[in-house]
Amino acid sequence: DADVTQTPRNRITKTGKRIMLECSQTKGHDRMYWYRQDPGLGLQLIYYSFDVKDINKGEISDGYSVSRQAQAKFSLSLESAIPNQTALYFCATSPSGSTYNEQFFGPGTRLTVL
Amino acid sequence: GNSVTQMEGPVTLSEEAFLTINCTYTATGYPSLFWYVQYPGEGLQLLLKATKADDKGSNKGFEATYRKETTSFHLEKGSVQVSDSAVYFCALILWGGSEKLVFGKGTKLTVNP
Numbered sequence: 279d280a281d282v283t284q285t286p287r288n289r290i291t292k293t294g295k296r297i298m299l300e301c302s303q304t305k306g307h308d309r310m311y312w313y314r315q316d317p318g319l320g321l322q323l324i325y326y327s328f329d330v331k332d333i334n335k336g337e338i339s340d341g342y343s344v345s346r347q348a349q350a351k352f353s354l355s356l357e358s359a360i361p362n363q364t365a366l367y368f369c370a371t372s373p374s375g376s377t378y379n380e381q382f383f384g385p386g387t388r389l390t391v392l
Numbered sequence: 393g394n395s396v397t398q399m400e401g402p403v404t405l406s407e408e409a410f411l412t413i414n415c416t417y418t419a420t421g422y423p424s425l426f427w428y429v430q431y432p433g434e435g436l437q438l439l440l441k442a443t444k445a446d447d448k449g450s451n452k453g454f455e456a457t458y459r460k461e462t463t464s465f466h467l468e469k470g471s472v473q474v475s476d477s478a479v480y481f482c483a484l485i486l487w488g489g490s491e492k493l494v495f496g497k498g499t500k501l502t503v504n505p
Contacts, residue, residue: 282435311492318497318498319497320481320495320496320497320498321436321481321493321495323492323493326492336492368435368436370435370436380426380438380441381436381438381493382437383435383436383437384435385433385434385435386434386435
């Protein structure tokens with residue numbers, strides 16, 4: 279079984295709809311992240327959480343919100359989706375206190391907003 | 393601020409060719425450096441890493457050396473295979489601050505048989 283899972287894997291929705299993307303991990307890591315990937319732009323950090331009670335905005339948090347329901351779960355919401363939020367979304371985890379702080383990525387969710 | 397600049401792709405090579413993907417960085421402190429790889433339809437996975445100057449990271453035949461004097465971390469492989477076709481991301485992290493990864497824009501590599 280995958281250590282970092284994302285649901286759904288693909289989603290098509292309409293402008294103005296509320297969308298939730300979910301991430302679960304079995305790695306026991308404290309830190310979780312949400313990224314957005316657009317062609318030619320690399321990965322941009324949306325939100326990150328270093329533990330259940332710690333939520334921080336990343337580079338591009340406008341239009342997004344998150345919820346850390348438990349150590350293993352970190353959800354990303356688009357309250358009112360717009361077409362320029364069409365992208366590939368990745369969740370990642372990492373252990374705290376690690377020298378290298380390697381991040382482990384989920385398989386991604388492809389979101390299309392019409 | 394902190395940033396990573398990679399050579400623009402796409403890069404197309406024949407099997408067994410030599411690969412170099414350039415990466416330079418700007419950082420306010422002393423970063424750790426990474427190369428991540430994204431195979432088609434998958435998430436990113438760590439390829440190699442280096443935490444201090446002159447360290448060489450290596451994995452699966454790929455190598456990169458942390459060059460502080462040139463602020464570079466170029467990725468190399470002596471003989472690429474079709475299975476190396478992927479998108480490669482250079483990244484850095486600064487300890488003691490926000491401790492967030494900063495990614496380059498990625499370089500797409502296609503290896504033809």
